Amino acid sequence: MIETEGRDAEDIWKDYKTLFNTNNLNKLDVTEFNRVLGVFVKNLTIPGAYGKMLSIFQDMRDMAKVKPDESTYNIMMSMYLKKKDFKGINLCFGDMQKQNILPNTITYNIMIKAISKLDKSDTAMALYSEMVERKIRRNEKTFTMLFCACSARRNVPQAHQFYRIMLNEGLQPDIYTYNAYINVIARNAKDLKELQKAMDVIKQMREQGVNPTLVTYNILIKALQAMGKRTDALHLFNQMELEGVKPNSSTLEGIGITGLQALLKLRNTYKVTPSHTDFNTCMDQALKESKYTDAMEILSYMQESGFKPNVSTYSILMNAHIRQNDMIRAMGLFTAMKNDNVEPDNYIYASLIDGFVAQNDVEQAFTLVSHMLESKIELNKMTINRLIDTASKSKDPKLVQRVFERIERLTVPSKDACERVLWRIAQSYDIPVVEKYLKIMNKHNHIINRETFTAIITGASKGCNLTQARYWYNQMIEQGISPDHMLLSMMIRAHADDAKEIDKTLSLWNDFHYFGIAPDDDDIMYVLNLCAETSHWRDEIKILGQLKELGYDADSYKARITEKKQQSNDGTESKMDPDEEYYEEYGEYLKTRSANTSIIRVKERMQKWVRDIAKISSQKMDDNAKSRVEQWTPYRKPQLPIMGTKG
């Protein structure tokens, strides 16, 4: 009834609407509905695709009286996954059970992917067991997604477990599975030794005839960069080159090459055509480094290469304006974007709304919220938390209250959101106001637990209201909730930083013992230092005694404290240890030196390329495009003047 082969989504929609209007939808069967839905899920960026899918799904049941099958649900779930809507996915999954539609491998794969992407819980193993119980076949994709879930939960042991299970089930990992597995290990590796395990996996995969790809190298290089192992990253980069694997912007970022320079290298050295992502990434980097001229060149080059600005492009540019508090230009881009038929998504809205909140313009912010809701984009947790956090940064504690009040009118704020507000309230107000917000939280049926108290106590400490911090700390204990290590550590530091609170600090120290929490190295040194600095030598001896009793190496702590004391007694003018002083100065020198040489180098390379590009772009771009590009790029002058340009 509806031809989908090789036709674009808009035409298919027209055909569908014709059937709808002529009351002929009942001529479509489930397969045909699925085929049509499938077209839209692949083209979710076309305007209104999401709404169209929802109405097709509804028409299918209400008008055509066609019962959705597991494929229909899979398609809808896939749509929700792309929309990052976990609620929708769960609803579909629940509906399937209610209607006795059996989920298949794909359903579960989507569910696992969703929990790794959207849910906080660690239910990967539970879903896997469910598949086993219900005898639903697993495949390599299932395990790839299970590894994703492990990565999101930072659960490396579970990843190893899944790897063994996979081999036991007779499934041969392919490059995707291997990369996902390697990713879990690499992302969580704290040092080279832990990263070695990822290298071992690579050895295994090579033995299986699967060679590392760009993605594999990017994962490893990024991990090395995160560890600060620049030399090792470069080494790996060289190995990658030797194997003939070409880098992309992400690889280059891993070895410290960003922005225009990165694109230059991709084009000139590696002869690769940058992708849309490469352009966006590099432009974002340039904007964040305040290299506005570069950003403009990147934008032109991107358009010449046939890439139209997409949501991310717009978002990157808008955020650059928002960082400069220029909401007018940001809103201008918002209009331009809609004129370009690029649909704003929740990131776009979140950035704009947040920008207005940052400027104290609550009215404008919430006008945009209502626009957002009108276009069927929900006010999600991410947006709410972002607004509250931004409002919290204001000196005026009323801002967060106003924002929160507006949010309450639209939705039930999450527990997390309430706690963020409490954190800020406790910084500026005393007990009764905090109590008021606790009541609000209670009204929304949120449990008040350790997390809640931690938010309040941390807030009060940050606001230097230690009396209130102690009040809530005691309240918490009265409720039968014990502090955890983080909270106790934080309390001790907050009290120790205030010279008047030494006795309170020492009584908090006893809580480690009282609540059976083991103090760590930092805690111990912190308290011992405090005793030493304030000449509380009796307490010092007592604490060292306690430590010995508890099996700590008290002598080594004693030695470290004595050493510190001697240093400060040496009577040098600076409190800093001479080595530290030297390194600090030397470090500054090194920083300026390397910055200067690299600036010169970048400048030289840039000039050449910018000239090239400028030539091409003036030929290729029409005037309209040129003025658009100029209008988009943040106007602030580049901080580093570019030599060789006119003037």
Add this chain to the structure above:
DNA sequence: GTAGGGTTAG
């Protein structure tokens, strides 16, 4: 394949 997989874009 009507639906599902790896690193980087806001």
